[in-house]
Amino acid sequence: MTTRTALNQGIELLADAAVPDPRLTAEVLLCHALRRERIFLFSHPEHELNTVEWIHYGRYLHERLQGKPTQYITRTQEWYGRPFRVSPAVLIPRPETEHVVEHALEVARDARTVLDIGTGSGALAVTLALELGARAVATDLSHAALAVARQNATRLGARVDFVQADLAAGLATRFDLIVSNPPYIPAAEIPTLQREVREHEPRLALLGGDEGTEPYRRIIPQAEQLLRPGGWLIFEIGYRGEAAVRAAFEAGLWSEITTGRDLAGWPRVLRGRLTP
Numbered sequence: 207m208t209t210r211t212a213l214n215q216g217i218e219l220l221a222d223a224a225v226p227d228p229r230l231t232a233e234v235l236l237c238h239a240l241r242r243e244r245i246f247l248f249s250h251p252e253h254e255l256n257t258v259e260w261i262h263y264g265r266y267l268h269e270r271l272q273g274k275p276t277q278y279i280t281r282t283q284e285w286y287g288r289p290f291r292v293s294p295a296v297l298i299p300r301p302e303t304e305h306v307v308e309h310a311l312e313v314a315r316d317a318r319t320v321l322d323i324g325t326g327s328g329a330l331a332v333t334l335a336l337e338l339g340a341r342a343v344a345t346d347l348s349h350a351a352l353a354v355a356r357q358n359a360t361r362l363g364a365r366v367d368f369v370q371a372d373l374a375a376g377l378a379t380r381f382d383l384i385v386s387n388p389p390y391i392p393a394a395e396i397p398t399l400q401r402e403v404r405e406h407e408p409r410l411a412l413l414g415g416d417e418g419t420e421p422y423r424r425i426i427p428q429a430e431q432l433l434r435p436g437g438w439l440i441f442e443i444g445y446r447g448e449a450a451v452r453a454a455f456e457a458g459l460w461s462e463i464t465t466g467r468d469l470a471g472w473p474r475v476l477r478g479r480l481t482p
C-alpha cells in the first residue's frame with residue numbers, strides 16, 4: 207500500500223461517513239502514522255507503508271470514524287503559533303480564544319503578573335507568559351488538565367505556576383491581568399452539541415451551570431480581590447452570554463467595560479478594568 211493509495215482510501219472512508227474536511231483529516235492522520243511532515247505525502251506518493259505505519263493509520267481512521275476529534279488522536283493543536291499538547295482531559299483550544307490574547311496585548315502590554323482561571327491545556331497562560339514576558343499563575347479544578355498544562359509550559363519554556371483550585375479560591379497574590387475562558391455551555395444545550403464535543407471533550411470544561419454564566423458571576427467578585435487597581439479582567443464569552451456577563455461587571459467595581467467580536471461577528475470577548 208503506497209502513501210497515495212492510503213490517502214485516497216482514507217479520504218473515501220471519511221467522506222462516506224460525512225466527517226468534515228475528509229482530505230485534510232486523512233492527510234493529518236496519515237502524517238501522524240508515518241511520523242512525517244505533510245510535504246512527505248506529496249514528495250513520496252509511492253512510499254510503501256510498513257506494517258506498523260499501516261496499523262497505526264487504520265487505528266487512527268477508526269478512532270476518527272467513531273467521533274474522536276483529530277486533535278485527541280494526534281495529541282496536538284497549534285494555537286497562537288505554538289504547538290500545544292492536548293489529551294481528552296483538556297478542551298482543545300479554539301481559534302476564537304486567541305482573541306483573548308489579542309485583547310490582552312492591546313490593553314495590558316505592561317502586565318508583569320497574569321492569572322488564568324480554568325487553564326485546560328494552558329494555552330492562555332503559556333501564551334501570555336511568553337508574549338508579555340510575564341510570570342503567570344494558572345488554575346484548574348482538574349488535576350489531569352493541570353498535568354497537561356504543566357507539560358506545555360515546560361516544553362514551550364513559559365514561567366507558569368499551576369494551582370489546583372475552584373476558580374481562583376484560595377489565591378492571595380495580586381495580579382496585573384486576569385484572563386479566563388470558563389465553561390459556558392448552559393446545561394440544556396449540552397445534548398445539542400456536536401458529537402465530537404459532547405462525547406469526547408471534558409464535561410467540566412463545557413458545563414457553565416443552568417444559564418451558562420455561573421462561573422463568570424463567581425469570578426468577577428474574586429477578581430475584585432485579586433487584581434491590582436487599574437488591572438484588567440478579560441473573558442471569553444459564549445454567543446448568548448454578553449448581557450448577563452456585562453450586567454455582572456456593571457454591578458461591581460468595573461469601568462471601561464468593552465465587548466470584542468470574533469471573525470464571524472459574534473460577541474466573543476468581554477473585558478473590564480478594575481476602577482483605579
Ligand SMILES: C[S@@+](CC[C@H](N)C(=O)[O-])C[C@H]1O[C@@H](n2cnc3c(N)ncnc32)[C@H](O)[C@@H]1O
Binds near residue numbers: 297325412
Ligand atoms: C472552556 S475550558 C477552557 C480551557 C482553556 N483555558 C482554553 O481556553 O482552551 C474551561 C476550563 O475550566 C476548568 N474548570 C471548570 N470548572 C472549574 C472550576 N470550578 N475551577 C477551576 N477550573 C474549572 C475546566 O477543567 C477546563 O479546563
